Amino acid sequence: MQRMKLGSTMIQVHDLHKHFGGFRAVDGASLTIETGSITGLIGPNGAGKSTLFNVIAGVLKPTAGRVTMAGEDITGLPPHELFHKGLLRTFQLAHEFSSMTVRENLMMVPGGQCGETLLNTWLRRGRIREEERALRKKADEVLEFLTISHVADEKAGNLSGGQKKLLELGRTMMVDAKIVFLDEVGAGVNRTLLGTIGDAIVRLNKERGYTFCVIEHDMDFIGRLCDPVIVMAAGKVLAQGSADSIMKNEAVIEAYLGTGLKNKVAAEVAEEAAFGESHGAQPGLGAEAGRGGDGKPAGEL
Amino acid sequence: MSNTRQAEAVSPWRAPVLFLILAALFLAEGSFRNALFSGSWNTALAILNMGLISAVMALGVNMQWGYAGLFNAGVVGFLALGGLAPVLVSTAPVQGAWAAGGPRLILALLVGLGTLVLAAQVWRRISGAWRVPALVAVLVAGFVAYRWLFDPAVMAIEANNSARAGNIGGLGWPVLLSWPVGALFAAAAAWGVGKVALGLRSDYLAIATLGIGEIIVAVMRNEEWLSRGVKNVSGIPRPVPYELDLQGNADFVARAAEWGMSPAVASGVWVKLLYAGLFGAVLLALILLAELALKSPWGRMMRAIRDNETAAEAMGKDVTRRHLQIFVIGSAVIGLAGAMMVTLDGLLSPNSFNPLRYTFLIWVMVIVGGSGNNWGAALGAILVWFLWIKAEVWGPELMRLVTGPLPAGALRDHLLGSAPHMRFIALGLVLLLVLRFAPRGLVPEK
Amino acid sequence: MDMLNALVAILNFVVIPAASYGAQLALGALGVTLIYGILRFSNFAHGDTMAFGAALVILITWGLQAIGIGLGPLPTALLALPFGIALTAVFILGTDRVVYRFYRSKRSAPIILVMASVGVMFIMNGLTRLIIGVDEIRFDDGARFLVSVQQFRAWTGLSEGLSLRVSQALTLVVTALACWALFRFLNRSRAGKAMRAYSDNEDLALLSGIDPERVVRLTWLIATALAVTAGTLYGLDKSFKVFNYFQILLPIFAAAIVGGLGNPLGAVAGGFIVAFSEVAVTYPWRKIATYLGFEPQGLLQLLSTEYKFAVSFVILIVVLLFRPTGLFRGKSV
Amino acid sequence: MAEPYLSATDMRGGYGKADILNGCTLTVERGQIAVIVGPNGAGKSTAMKAVFGMLALREGKVALAGEDITRLTPQERVRKGMGFVPQTHNIFPTMTVEENLEMGAFIREDDYRDTMAQVYELFPAVADKRRQNAGELSGGQRQQVAVGRALMTRPSLLMLDEPTAGVSPIVMDELFDRIIEVARTGISILMVEQNARQALEIADIGYVLVQGANRYTDSGQALLADPEVRRTFLGG
Amino acid sequence: EEIKMGISLGLTGPLESISPAMQKGAELAMKEVSDSGKLLDGSTVTPVVADNTCIDAAASVAAVTRLVTAEGVKGVMGGMCSGETIASLEQVGVPQGVVMISPSATSPALSTIDDKGFFFRTSPSDARQGEVMADIVLERGINSVAVTYTNNDYGKGLADSFADAYKAKGGTVTVVSAHDDGKADYSAEVAALAAAGGDALVVAGYADQGGSGVIQGSLDTGAFEVFVLPDGMVNNVLVEKFGTQLENSFGQNPSAEGEGHDKFDALAKEAGFDGTSAYAGESYDAAALMLLAMQAAKSSDPTVYKDKVMEVANEPGEKIYPGELAKGLELLAAGQDIDYVGATSVELIEPGESAGVYREVDFKGGKLNVIGYR
Ligand SMILES: Nc1ncnc2c1ncn2[C@@H]1O[C@H](COP(=O)(O)OP(=O)(O)OP(=O)(O)O)[C@@H](O)[C@H]1O
Ligand SMILES: Nc1ncnc2c1ncn2[C@@H]1O[C@H](COP(=O)(O)OP(=O)(O)OP(=O)(O)O)[C@@H](O)[C@H]1O
Ligand SMILES: [Mg+2]
């Protein structure tokens, strides 16, 4: 696929609304995802991040508002059409094909396979066989990378929680995409592995020009990968900026990060001084903060 | 206890062994004569023939359910539509019927169809306050025009020689040609039904299709101009020779003597063998095509859709279109079976299309055989049909066994008198036993 | 113009029969919907549970009649009903033991349970025929009418009559009570909530200390009570015939589905929709029009009664198109 | 303390063919917080299920307060005072949030309104949604309901499988805080965590599980301090 | 020789409640012949029963195939319902050369089927009954009726032929509408019929099926008080069910005058079943005819004795009543002619079906009373 010029707009969301009955899950959100960026999307639980993803990806119809992709209006297009336009996504709650093997889960992803047309399955067996061989190779590479090749022939329904998340991510690696929406790939994934996944995201972004939009609650991960970071709260965009500036933003701290972070920033400064370079921010101070706290919700401080 | 279903390992020999057992059952039916088996090849082959047709039906249902998870409970409707084909294609034309109202009838049907298309267009194109009034106007006007054209034409056709005909009649073409036509009829209906109803899930789709099946059968029962309604059409032509002709053929009689059979028996066996060949060929061809499709990326895609539609949609698969595709193909196969069945019976009797026999029994066949597995569905179909027929004999036999130790008296007499109802009990027991010892079907999906 | 007669005619031929038929369907659908809601499968044996239970009730009724016990104007069968329910419940719990429990423990797909219920259906069907034969049986005693046509005409002097049978009134009352009780039970009581929890997430119910086997037993008990009551009332109203109980299964399912599976209110609404659409759409309005002073030529019938079943299904499909899981947003597996 | 409150020793077993657990041992003292960490697919959730009796063990023994409970069904274990939040499918989707919490208190005979108020205080986001069906919540909100349900049980041993997966940092801090409080009241906690560093901070004892067997066992702080453990399991 | 005779009836299915009496009727005739020891020099007759389900043509074909090819029956008393009968006749009876005599398949279509002489029926075609019924109704001074029929070939055929005849003779038919058997509820049908109106309701259905459901609904809502009841409805079941509510109703069914019927009734009572049950007498006659024809042809080969069926059934010759089969056999053995009257006064007309003598009945006093024949 063509590489996109950096700086142009990949996804633009105009004043998007999604209401469930009377409840406004997304309430007039507008944001832009630049081509070639790794944009982070954070916000408290229930802020409307997944709902926003679902609207962009065509799973939900918006109540109002517009979404464009590379200038083209894609509002309300069904997900399968968006897939063919190069828009891929993962699900927050893993959506594996549970009775298929892990490898098949990956092999089914690429679109326009010759063998997906019924007539071809009878008339063009040779071509299909070749295609399958290539797909299989590719799938095995992805499995290798995600450290789950030993379960390649296991039914996907039998995977562990984290393995399912990895499979979810693996599917987006089977095809060339323009933009990939990752909804909390990190939740439940081992942190060492998450580091590796982060590296892969960076590589795909650098080498193949994928644009990413990433929802994550792990601020390490966000801080390391994402620029810019968009913060949502109560269905609206609360703030936007570089990871550093967001982490210092008082409103964001109050709504999302909590006081634990104040200590953490301090600790980080200290650590940076000590080790020179830090490989991502150190969380893990929440515990102390929590233990020291008086049980009041941190946001009230 | 575990969270997910465990697939117990299934021996690769299971399917061949089961098919061998099935073959042995038929051999026993053909050659041994005792309380359980009839020892008549004619009986064995008659059961086999209907079993083969049932297998085709089961294959169609299996495509819809086993591949795509679509719960079609309107099997009987598509079957009936397929059964219409031999009547319309291959029975002799009815004298005077066409002249009485044929063109007008065609025109009426076109107007009816056109109304629906127009209505759909109106619904899609017009928005806002005018949408509903415009739709209603189109529908009402279309309906009036349709009835104005339709009613007199139907009256005229039904009045034409109503005791013996009263219908539009057939084209007099070879009956084999009507098989693909039957498939086409069912496919066309399935397309329309699918467009409307495939958005529904699981049991909701089931009840909607059940309703559609009932509607199709109701139309066939009440529209006399089409296929004589409840008055039945008999004497539908055959693709194989008639027994009486064979019996009158000296060569054949001589050959029968060589085999050591009476001409009557031999002719019956021969005709049934010919049918079995035809049906078997169709069944094998369908299984071959289905297996090729299933063991390819297409099959993988269908399984993915069945597992998780949302995810499949997100992975670029057009779920709606695929559902429609498989629904239409499956229904076409069912329609084909319908045409085959009516050809075999030589009779179209809309009253006999009842859902217990033609929807639920077919479902039982698929589930017992192993949904998702073509060989399983075919095996289940032939086996269940065999049991369904044999239950007629085995049920009372079972009763005799059960009541054996009872003292002679009113209770015993009552029970023996009710022996025919053991048919149901016997069938239920067999079904439960099979499900118990092979809960995923006799030949489960891999 | 004769408004009163027109009104009475509509009441007598459309409203009352459709309402009581609707209530019969609803009572059956309540059981179906409960089983679906908690145990998550469509129980095809429900119709035959109705028949089986009604057959037992009839036997007991005969026994009671033989020793001279009755209920005065009410049918004796009501007295026999509790016993019939108890006996049927024993049988049904037995089938759960030997049939369904196995599939539950294996976590079989719902369709397997449906098929098992078809097996149970066949067996119960055969058993009922063995027990009581295939003939039509009438077992209603006591008064047949609350209001009969002749009485009504005599009282009012109208030319149209109106009748209301005891069985119709009974069915309506029982259905209303059953629906209300079931709704309260599921949404308010601890046991009811446990049942819903079980149907939502079996494993988690286990983790919360809910005994699944108790939930299942309770479900079967309630469903059986509903089924036997429905079967008996239906038999009282129409006469008992084994074959008909299979036939009523389809409209019952239609009712449960159109209302939304798993929802008692839905089952009742569904029952009335199916019943009223069957009766009202095929009703010829000529008589009414005549009373209102028109002199219509034809029958003014929208569709002939041959298509009544089709009509109710068309309405059902239309409802489902706009509400894919039924009027009251039912469940789907 | 002579015998730990929970001791699951040398567990072996799996879902069918191969064993997932290969001699895994977990013990928790009364009022302690024990944290299990390890790579994906190591068998952490499986170990939890085994402790809770949702997996037939081929070998090994589970004892609670000195009593052998290896043969008990999950319900019986619930009545013995064990509470569990599974990793997935941990809510009743078509019941309201409030009903979900009520189900948590199913076996409690006493008045549980206080506990419910506490849970709502802990998770204000779900308090607003108490009349809404839990299936309509966001991922993080569901997780909060799931933990809330377990807290409602008032167990003597609380088992949590990744309670913080998908919850925002502010809630996570609150949650850990509350877990410490709960432990201080004498309740034992056994939890699996991928937010391992935060979890180990508060852990009295930490287990690193690899391929169904204990790889490292030590106090939380000690594990955090081990560079090898940090690099391979805690993400540096 | 042991001669096996098939009985093919819908023992399960929609007509399962009238089948047992039919089966007993046929078995009665066979037993009588067998016990007499006079058939073909002391041959015995063994009945073999098959369940044809009435509605499933395929099952019926399979059942009859079994009777013929496996059991080797020499004749089949059956089928029961017209559709299923056509199928089993075309698929088995004719090709295998076995005589089938149906007691109850009354569809006009069976008159014209190409049966190669193997098919007979002891009941008349419905075409004729329509005429008779129209006369009866008009003679009672009823000039406007509503008609409902069971939606199958029998009901439809009968309703059509009645409506045509009735209109031709000057009556008014307000509506002709179908009802399905075995439905849960008939309010819609009753409402429609009531709205159309008429002095009486013609119910061309089955006594223990939708027919009585419609009557029940009509009585309850006061829609009709007079019912005209053709053969499928004339049955003691109806009397038991409605008792005195049918005071003004009347009807007719094929059944002959006189002794035959009474004798059969007595025989049936002795054998422990109800001889007035629908088609029980026809079944007896069907079985008896085949056996008598064998005797006349001196052969149990169906291709031979099929030509004798008409002969033994019709004049000239000595009249044979139920219970006198032995006498009939003796006469035939002696080379004399007989005229089998049987339970239903069978007279077979071409192409091998009952001419149709009908008895007119009413239900005064809560009983089934015969008031005349025509
Ligand atoms: N189907 C629905 N019906 C009603 N409310 C809904 C529905 N789906 C989501 N919501 C509500 O919309 C809000 C936003 O949900 P969403 O899943 O977008 O949150 P999120 O930002 O992804 O949170 P998290 O970080 O917890 O995943 C939540 O408050 C949720 O309760
Ligand atoms: N139901 C099952 N059937 C068969 N295998 C299973 C099943 N559940 C889990 N497994 C396998 O058991 C292994 C351990 O799974 P488990 O869920 O215990 O891992 P985990 O340590 O909790 O991982 P995660 O951190 O990803 O949740 C995995 O390889 C998984 O594929
Ligand atoms: Mg989310």
Ligand SMILES: [Mg+2]
């Ligand atoms: Mg886990």
